[in-house]
Amino acid sequence: MSVVSETVDWFSRAATWSGQDGIPNRLLEHLGYTALTVGVAAVVAVPLGLYIGHTGRLRGLAVAFTGAIRALPTLGLLTWFALIVGIGLTAPITALVLLAVPPLLAGVYSGVESVDRRTVDAARAQGMTELQILARVEVPLGLPIILGGLRSATLQVVATATVGAYIGLGGLGRYIIDGKASSDYPQMLGGSLVVVVVALLIDGAWALAQSLTSGRRTRVLA
């Protein structure tokens, strides 16, 4: 039997869909890790991004810093953190947060920056405070780009959260890591396909959110 037909077979087995090792449970775990990671990354990156975008300060530093972080291999970070804090959630989530912060930070400050300076000046001339300018002008107008940052951060995390399985985490990575360990290639391919489908679905959802908000943008401008 070819790997393809064996993979179809893997998907059709009842055991693939039930219990701790079943796709529903692994998928939930995976989405949980992703949500937690993007959440923590947002807590760090959003306020920082808004500050940088609004004031223009620290921009050079942010560009250099996020560029450097992007170059770090997540698997290496993960094993290193696990050596410091041990196995569990902390090490993989920290490694993934470092992966999610750069695109998110870039999205937020670019979004805020992208707003026409004349619009911002007009808001300021009307007597808006800096916070009001940020909340009522810059964020709504820059939202499609900010969401773009969230979109690319989520996509990277959904795909990369699979590495957590390397040090004992659950999630969809289990199929890839376990499949490789026991030369069970149908399981590996099956698990990878689930990751691909989930990533595409989530990316599609973000794309939809982005297009909805850019629709509002034109209305605001009109």
Place this chain on the structure above:
Amino acid sequence: MSLKKIGALAAVATLGLGLAACGGDPTEGDAAASDTIVVGSADFPENEIIAQIYAQALEAKGVKVDTKLRIGAREAYIPALEKGEIDLLPEYSGNLLSYFDKKATATSEDQIEDALDDALPSKLEVLDAAPAEDKDSLNVTKKFSEEEGVTSIADLAKVKGLKLAANPEFKTRSYGIPGLEKVYGIKDVDFTAISDGGGPNTLKALLDGKVDVADIYSTTPSIKENDLVTLEDPKNLIAAQNVVPLINKSKASDKVEEVLDAVSKELTTEDLLDLNAKNQGADKVAPETLAKEWLKEKGLV
């Protein structure tokens, strides 16, 4: 043409040349001259050290030797052996058997040797096995061993909510979770898969007390360094993994066999532990040097 374009072209050209220069594929190679033995090794330090020992021992007795070391895993080097691209490689008996016979049930040293003779493809054979073994071993901390009174795998049956860390394949392999239940009656093991082959992450989980038992290869220096207790395996759950030279029959002349048998006779698990410790410790002694020193120490060269 702009300066930028010229620069880009030059870069592409250099890169192309560079790639062409390192285009040699280690598994491809041309079949070596018939009187030369090509020694290969799997892609991890211990195997490379043993391969170096084979190579240098043969060379010292006037056999022409070529080396192609660190060729990935079995899936890569066994086909290379069958095709004659390499001729000789250090192997581990139990795992070698299960590579050729997925359903193999033999676990003791003798059973495995017998089964291997039948399972190997006609072109290949294994020579005498060394006493040296590198196999999965279940380890606990000294503290756990004393507090729970555990010195053998059989003792684990009385530990409630046992937590165990190992490579992911431990979950499904016959020597793993299924074997613990079938052979020793150990049930409901809380299993954590850590993919570093009993490396630093697995060790830390054990030392931190996040797990009670860790599967660490028996020749890993960390077992000694951390005073771990390796559990006895009275029912031979974990298959024997003696080091054996796997060789292409056409290259196994009497002289070659004689040299390799002499090496295998001397090679012990203690030796492997010692060699690995020197290779991975602070000094990072190269496999080539370690092999030379070992052969001299044993009076084989």
